[in-house]
Amino acid sequence: MKIGIPTEIKPQEYRVALPPHAVAAIVQHGHEVxxxxxxGSHSGYSDHDYIHAGATxxxxxxxxxxxxxxxxxxKEPQPDEYELLRPGQLLFTYLHLAANKPLTNALMKSRCVALAYETVTDSYGRFPLLTPMSEIAGRLAVQAGTWFLQANNGGAGVMLSGVSGVMAGKVVIVGGGVVGENAAILAMGLGADVYVLDARMDRIRELNLRYGSRLHTxxxxxxxxxxxLPHADIVVGAVLMPGDKAPHVVSKADLKLMKPKSLLVDVAIDQGGCFETSRATCHEDPVYQVNGINHYCVANMPSVCAQTASVALSNATLPYVLELADAGxxxxxxxxxxxxxxxxxCNGDLTIxxxxxxxxxxxxxxxxxR
Incomplete structure (x- = not known):
């Protein structure tokens, strides 16, 4: 099979789908790349690296x-790429169709076969191709949050760790899945006072057993x-509804409860966002304000850690790429x-x-x- 890796063209998307070591593995299976x-230039890989791996x-x-x-x-095909897809061609990428009707219509019109990383499951009901980017996005949510809490970046001037005689900042995380847990890990590591809310009692028990009194659940x-909300310096939205649009867990009316220049970080923005006032932003212009509350809603957060993210993603996707290429x-x-x-x-039909x-x-x- 011939496998193509185009340059990502979504604004400030620096990742590459398959690094050279993954390409070498595909070539060893008898396929052409x-x-x-x-x-791969933004992820640290040169054209020579790909040629050396056996790519054209x-x-x-x-x-x-x-x-x-x-x-x-x-990332999902951009409008300039819609017309490049053809009937029967296999597309393997993140799609997040619930937040993008034009893309859904374009894929149906193209009659391609589109598989989405984020809806592949495993025997435990998890999402193995979503997990590595969720890990990165969760940690970046707090990393970016500390930056945009700084007064020079439009924030309230809060240091999450606090210092002697000054209380630590408070981070509230809505959703205790992979994103939420990783946001909590970084926030706790910085010394913040961290709260995680989740609708699943079994998940709350898991987090309690894992982190004990360091984490409030x-x-x-x-x-x-x-x-x-009135005490939060950062609120991380980490609610996942697989294949569906994210629910709004913080309404516009709720913003009046929050401290001026506190920060909402919406990691669910790919799925439409879990705050009512969310709209997708990019790394060049990541933050906007509504009613005095800052919003960070970058739709491709892990791209700023392009090399780490590209390797983590390919570690997860490569076995499936080989399975698709070897068997069709x-x-x-x-x-x-x-x-x-x-x-x-699939061939013009929606299956979600x-x-x-x-x-x-x-x-x-x-x-x-099937």
Whole structure:
């Protein structure tokens, strides 16, 4: 199979889908890899590194898309890439369709076969291809938060760790999954006073056993959240609804409860955002203010750690890339029901019920394609 790796063109997206060591593994399996020139430059990989790994270089994205049977990307296709997709071509990347009706329509129109990293599951009900980026995004949520709490960056001038005689800052994390736990790890490491709210009592017990008295855990409820918001310096939104739009856990009216120049960090912005006042931003202009509350809503947070993120992502995706390339997508999804969960669009048909209901689009049962 011919596998294409185009340069990412989403604003300030610095990652690459497959680093050279992953390309070498694919070539060793007898497949051909076509890489757009400079695709890995922001992640620290030169064209020479890819050539040495056995890849062929292409001058532009059109050449990559035209030559490849499977396209591996990091972020969803951008409008300039929609017309490059063709019927039957396999696309393997993050899609987040619930937040993007134009992309959903474009993929259906192209009649490609689109598998989304974020809906592939495993035998434990986890999301193995979402996990590495969730780990990074959770930690970056607090790292970015400390920066934008500084007065020179428009914040309230709070140091999360506190100092002798001054109380530590407070971080409230809504959602105790992978993002939430990793945000808590970094916030606790900085010495902040950290609260995690989650709707699952079993998850709360897990976090309590793991971190003990260092971490405050609460069962998610509106009264509990409202009690914490007035004291929070950073609120991290880390609510995941697989394949669906994120729910709004903080409303516009809730902002009046918060301290001036405190910060909301919305890690669910790829799925539409879990704060009512969220709108997607980019790394060049990451923060805006609503009613005196700062919002950080960058839709591709891990891209600023491009090398770490690219390696972490490929560590997770490479086995699935090889499975798809070795067996072909049809056999691969028959053999692996967890990989089959990644199928979002197939030959013009939508296969995600939540997205179909959200956008009032027809959809087919995933079982029809296995």
């Amino acid at each position: 076509i890489v757009q020139s400079d695709a 270089l292409a001058d532009d994205a059109a050449s990559v898309f035209a030559a490849a049977d499977m396209i591996c990307k990091v 609460c069962l998610m409820s509106r009264p509990q959240l409202h009690a914490l 997508w049809q056999q691969a999804v028959k053999n692996n029901r967890f990989l089959a969960e990644g199928l979002n669009v 019920e939540t997205v179909g209901r959200l956008f009032d689009l027809p959809y087919k049962n995933l079982a029809d394609f």
